Amino acid sequence: MRSIVLLSGGIDPLSGRPAPPQGEIAAIGLARSIGGAAEGLHAGGPSPALRLAAAHGLARVDCLDGGGNAVEALATYLATYLGADPPDLVLAGRQARGGEDSGMLPYLLAERLGWPLLAGVIAVGAAADGWLSVMIGLPQGARQEARVRLPCILVAHDAAPAPPFIFDRARRAELRVVPVAGPAPVAAEGAAEGDDRPYRARPRLIGASARTGAGQVLDHPDIAEAATVLRDHLRALGVLGPSRGASPDA
Amino acid sequence: MRWLVLAEMACAGAAVALVWMVLLARWLKGRPVGRSWLAGLVLVPRRYLVDVHHVVARRPRNARMHALAAGGLLGGSLALLLGVLPGMPPVPGFIIRIVAIVFFVPGAWGALIDRARRRPHTPSQLSGGAFVWLPVALLAWCVGNVVVALSVSDTGLHAAGLAGLALALAGGVALLVAVGRGPMRHGLAGIAWLTGHTRPGRFARAGLLRPFDTALWPLDLVHERLGVLTPRDFTRPELASFDACIQCGRCEEACPAFAAGQRLNPKALIQGLSGAMRERPAPYAGSPAPHAPAMPGGGGMDAEIVGQVLAPDTLWACTTCRACVEECPMLIEHVDAVIALRRGQTLMKGAVPAGAEQVLRASREQAEPGGRALDARTDGIAALDVPVLAPGEETDILLWLGEGAYDLRYGRSLRALVTLMRKAGLRFATLGADEVDCGDVARRLGDEATFQALARDAIGVLGTRRFGRIVTADPHAFHVLKNEYPALGGTWVVEHHTTLLDELVRDGRLVLAQRDGPAVAYHDPCYLGRYNGVIDAPRRLLDAACRTRVEVERHGMRSMCCGGGGGSPASDVDAVTRIPDLRMEQVRQSGASIVAVACPGCTAMLEGVTGERPEVKDVAELVLEAVVP
Known part of the structure; x- marks a missing residue:
C-alpha cells in the first residue's frame, strides 16, 4: 500500500524555530504502521521542518513548486504526477503550523479529489476488498472502529503513537523540489472562508441539570443497575447520544 | 637441565607474544585513530610510573602487592632466562640465577598478599572466578622456578629440579590461560591502552601533575555510522582499554548509580564491552549491574552491543560524573564509552528513554530542554534590572544564566550573585532572550546533532557581543562553554561564579565577616x-x-x-x-x-x-x- 503524508513547514509557536506539528508526526506513524512505501508531500519550498519530520520515518519529501494554492497544487500533483501509480492513502495532521493553520486543508483536498475523509484516526487496521478499517480516537479515551473506502484521506489524532526521531534518517532524507504546472503559489484565497454568524446562546447542560433538582438516590446499588441508571440519566440530559444498536452492556 | 629451563622460558615468552598478537588483531578491527603508536609506546613507561602509579598508590597495600607480584614475575623470569643462556660462563650464570631467586621470592610474597585479599571471602567489589586461582598459579611459577634456579647445573637432570620445573610449568600454563582469557590480560592490554590512550591531555606533564582533559570531542555528523552500535565502532585503543580492566572494583565503589541500585555497574559495563568483542567471552565473576535483566553476552565484533550485552537502562543510568574514571587505575574512560554508545542509540536508532526524548525534542525545537520561552529566563532576576547586551554592545562580564534560571529556588542563588556583583561595582549584562541552551543535556544524552546546532547558535550570539569574560553559576554551562565550544570555534575566558567571588574577596572588593552559625x-x-x-x-x-x-x-x-x-x-x-x-x-x-x-x-x-x-x-x-x- 502506498501512502503519502502531507507535511507543513512547521514552526514552533513558542520559539519560532522549525518543528513538525505533533499531528504530522502521528500521521507518519500511521503511514509506517500500514507498511509499504510512505513519502512526504509539502506544497511549498524545502524547509528545515520537513527534514525534522522525515526523521520520524520518511525517506523522501516532495516539495511542490507552483501549482496555484496549496489544495490545487496537491490535487494536481496527485492526479498528474502520480497518475500511473496513485497513492492509496493520504494522511495529514490535525492542523498545520507555520502556514494558514486553519485545519481545513485535508477537507478541502478531499472535496477537490472526491475522496472520503476520516478524522481523529488513532490506529489503522487491515485493508480488504478496497476498504480500510481504522480506529477513531474519541474524547476521554473512547475508541470507535470505522471502515473507509480506499483511496481516502485520514487525519491523524494527535495522540496516535509517534515514531521516534532518528537523526540518521533526517540527514539521509531527500527533499525533492517538484515543479507543478499552474500559476505561482499565492496566498490561498477562500480556503478558510466561513460565514459570519451572530452569537448564538447555547444551552448549558450542566447548569440546567443542576437547577432541575431532579435526581435519584441509590443506596448500595448493584453495579449494573447503577450503570444503567447513570446512563439513562445522562441520555435524558442529552450528554450521551442515543443508543446505537447493540452495546456491550445491553 | 639447562636446556629444559631454556625451553620452558622460551615457550612461555613465545606463548605470551602469540597471545598478544591475537589480542592486537582483535583490537585492530576497531576504528583507527590518527596517532602514531610508536610515539605513544615511548610514553608508556612514564605514563605507567607516574599516572597509573598515582591512582594505584591511593591503596598502598594493593600497590605493594602489585609491585611485588608483577616485578617478581617479570624480573625473575628474565633473570632466569639470562642465567641459562647457552654460552653463559658458570660464575656470572650462577650470580644471575641468584638474582632470579631474589626476584621470585618477593613475587611469591606478592601472590600470597593477593590471595589474602580474598580470604576468607571475596569482597563484593572484587571478582572471583579466575582471580581466585590466579595467585596460586603465580605462586607455583615463582616457587617452582626458585627450585629450578637452585638446581640448574651442567651435570644432567636432578629429581628436585624436575619437580620444580613441573610446578613452574603448571603455574606457567595457568598464567598463560589467564593472559589469553583471564585477569592477566590487563598487562598486555594495559600497555596497548597506555600507548594509544584517547585522552593524551590527562597525563602528567611538566609542572602539571593532574591536567584536565574532560571535554567530549565533537562527532563529525557526516560519518556513515554515528556513535557506537557494535564493538567495531569503538576506536582501537578503546577496545584495548576494555581488555585492560583488572576488575579491581574501585569504579563500582564510587559509582552513584550502582549505589542507588540502578542497572549500572561500571566494572560490569567495561567487562561486558570486553566480552562483546568475543564470540565466547570468558565468564564474568564480579557483581553485576543491580537488577539488570540477564543478557546473552558476547556476540563478536559485528553484533549490536545494546540488547546483546547491555540492557538499555544500563546506558541511561550513568550521570557522567566521572567518579569511575577518577578511580580507575588503568585510566579507562568509562564515560566516553557510555557517551559513544548513547550517540549510537540516539542518532542512529532514536532509542532513548521517554523522558529524555521530550528533553531532546524541546532542545531541538525550543532551544531549551524544558520547553520554556527563552525570554522567560530573566524573569527570576527581573527585579534587579540587569542590563541586556544587544548585538554590537560591550561589557566587562557576560553573565550566562543557564537552565537553572527558570527554577524559582535557583533564582534566589542568582539574585544573591547579582547583588554581590553589584556591591563589588562590576559592569555586567546578560544575553536576555538571545541566550539559548548551551546544549549540555543534549550532548550527554548522545544527541550530538542537537548539541552542535545549539552550540552554533550560542557561538553566533556570543560572537556578536564584546565582553571581557563569561561568568556562569552553572558548572555544566561552564564546562561546555569553556572546554567544549573551542573545538567548535568559540573560545572565551569562562569562569564559574565561585572563582569570580573568590577573586573579588581576595582583591578586597567584597569584604566578608565570618559568621557564627551551624557547620x-x-x-x-x-x-x-x-x-x-x-x-x-x-x-x-x-x-x-x-x-x-x-x-x-x-x-x-x-x-x-x-x-x-x-x-x-x-x-x-x-x-x-x-x-x-x-x-x-x-x-x-x-x-x-x-x-x-x-x-x-x-x-x-x-x-x-x-x-x-x-x-x-x-x-x-x-x-x-x-x-x-
Missing part, C-alpha cells in the same frame, strides 16, 4: 571539581564567610554526584533508592547543618530530599549573608 559542608559539583579541578575557590569563600566548615567524607576530586548530571533525571531509570538521598546522608554524617552548593542541578536534587535534612544554600547566598555592607 557548613561543601558539596562539589562534578562538572566543577572532577571535570575542571575548581575545588579550592569555593572552599576559600566558605572559610571567609562561615566560622565552621566541615568536609564530607567524599569530597573534592572524589566527591559523589547528586544524581542530576548526564540527563539522568530526564531518563528516569528505575532505582532502589535515590542518589541525592545517599549524598544527603553523607552530608548528615559529616555533622553539617548547611550544605553549600554551587550548581543549579545539585540545588534541585539535594533540595528534593524529603524529611529533616541539612539546609541547602548556594555559596553565593552564604557569601551574601557574610558580606560587610
Whole structure:
C-alpha cells in the first residue's frame, strides 16, 4: 500500500524555530504502521521542518513548486504526477503550523479529489476488498472502529503513537523540489472562508441539570443497575447520544 | 637441565607474544585513530610510573602487592632466562640465577598478599572466578622456578629440579590461560591502552601533575555510522582499554548509580564491552549491574552491543560524573564509552528513554530542554534590572544564566550573585532572550546533532557581543562553554561564579565577616571539581564567610554526584533508592547543618530530599549573608 503524508513547514509557536506539528508526526506513524512505501508531500519550498519530520520515518519529501494554492497544487500533483501509480492513502495532521493553520486543508483536498475523509484516526487496521478499517480516537479515551473506502484521506489524532526521531534518517532524507504546472503559489484565497454568524446562546447542560433538582438516590446499588441508571440519566440530559444498536452492556 | 629451563622460558615468552598478537588483531578491527603508536609506546613507561602509579598508590597495600607480584614475575623470569643462556660462563650464570631467586621470592610474597585479599571471602567489589586461582598459579611459577634456579647445573637432570620445573610449568600454563582469557590480560592490554590512550591531555606533564582533559570531542555528523552500535565502532585503543580492566572494583565503589541500585555497574559495563568483542567471552565473576535483566553476552565484533550485552537502562543510568574514571587505575574512560554508545542509540536508532526524548525534542525545537520561552529566563532576576547586551554592545562580564534560571529556588542563588556583583561595582549584562541552551543535556544524552546546532547558535550570539569574560553559576554551562565550544570555534575566558567571588574577596572588593552559625559542608559539583579541578575557590569563600566548615567524607576530586548530571533525571531509570538521598546522608554524617552548593542541578536534587535534612544554600547566598555592607 502506498501512502503519502502531507507535511507543513512547521514552526514552533513558542520559539519560532522549525518543528513538525505533533499531528504530522502521528500521521507518519500511521503511514509506517500500514507498511509499504510512505513519502512526504509539502506544497511549498524545502524547509528545515520537513527534514525534522522525515526523521520520524520518511525517506523522501516532495516539495511542490507552483501549482496555484496549496489544495490545487496537491490535487494536481496527485492526479498528474502520480497518475500511473496513485497513492492509496493520504494522511495529514490535525492542523498545520507555520502556514494558514486553519485545519481545513485535508477537507478541502478531499472535496477537490472526491475522496472520503476520516478524522481523529488513532490506529489503522487491515485493508480488504478496497476498504480500510481504522480506529477513531474519541474524547476521554473512547475508541470507535470505522471502515473507509480506499483511496481516502485520514487525519491523524494527535495522540496516535509517534515514531521516534532518528537523526540518521533526517540527514539521509531527500527533499525533492517538484515543479507543478499552474500559476505561482499565492496566498490561498477562500480556503478558510466561513460565514459570519451572530452569537448564538447555547444551552448549558450542566447548569440546567443542576437547577432541575431532579435526581435519584441509590443506596448500595448493584453495579449494573447503577450503570444503567447513570446512563439513562445522562441520555435524558442529552450528554450521551442515543443508543446505537447493540452495546456491550445491553 | 639447562636446556629444559631454556625451553620452558622460551615457550612461555613465545606463548605470551602469540597471545598478544591475537589480542592486537582483535583490537585492530576497531576504528583507527590518527596517532602514531610508536610515539605513544615511548610514553608508556612514564605514563605507567607516574599516572597509573598515582591512582594505584591511593591503596598502598594493593600497590605493594602489585609491585611485588608483577616485578617478581617479570624480573625473575628474565633473570632466569639470562642465567641459562647457552654460552653463559658458570660464575656470572650462577650470580644471575641468584638474582632470579631474589626476584621470585618477593613475587611469591606478592601472590600470597593477593590471595589474602580474598580470604576468607571475596569482597563484593572484587571478582572471583579466575582471580581466585590466579595467585596460586603465580605462586607455583615463582616457587617452582626458585627450585629450578637452585638446581640448574651442567651435570644432567636432578629429581628436585624436575619437580620444580613441573610446578613452574603448571603455574606457567595457568598464567598463560589467564593472559589469553583471564585477569592477566590487563598487562598486555594495559600497555596497548597506555600507548594509544584517547585522552593524551590527562597525563602528567611538566609542572602539571593532574591536567584536565574532560571535554567530549565533537562527532563529525557526516560519518556513515554515528556513535557506537557494535564493538567495531569503538576506536582501537578503546577496545584495548576494555581488555585492560583488572576488575579491581574501585569504579563500582564510587559509582552513584550502582549505589542507588540502578542497572549500572561500571566494572560490569567495561567487562561486558570486553566480552562483546568475543564470540565466547570468558565468564564474568564480579557483581553485576543491580537488577539488570540477564543478557546473552558476547556476540563478536559485528553484533549490536545494546540488547546483546547491555540492557538499555544500563546506558541511561550513568550521570557522567566521572567518579569511575577518577578511580580507575588503568585510566579507562568509562564515560566516553557510555557517551559513544548513547550517540549510537540516539542518532542512529532514536532509542532513548521517554523522558529524555521530550528533553531532546524541546532542545531541538525550543532551544531549551524544558520547553520554556527563552525570554522567560530573566524573569527570576527581573527585579534587579540587569542590563541586556544587544548585538554590537560591550561589557566587562557576560553573565550566562543557564537552565537553572527558570527554577524559582535557583533564582534566589542568582539574585544573591547579582547583588554581590553589584556591591563589588562590576559592569555586567546578560544575553536576555538571545541566550539559548548551551546544549549540555543534549550532548550527554548522545544527541550530538542537537548539541552542535545549539552550540552554533550560542557561538553566533556570543560572537556578536564584546565582553571581557563569561561568568556562569552553572558548572555544566561552564564546562561546555569553556572546554567544549573551542573545538567548535568559540573560545572565551569562562569562569564559574565561585572563582569570580573568590577573586573579588581576595582583591578586597567584597569584604566578608565570618559568621557564627551551624557547620557548613561543601558539596562539589562534578562538572566543577572532577571535570575542571575548581575545588579550592569555593572552599576559600566558605572559610571567609562561615566560622565552621566541615568536609564530607567524599569530597573534592572524589566527591559523589547528586544524581542530576548526564540527563539522568530526564531518563528516569528505575532505582532502589535515590542518589541525592545517599549524598544527603553523607552530608548528615559529616555533622553539617548547611550544605553549600554551587550548581543549579545539585540545588534541585539535594533540595528534593524529603524529611529533616541539612539546609541547602548556594555559596553565593552564604557569601551574601557574610558580606560587610
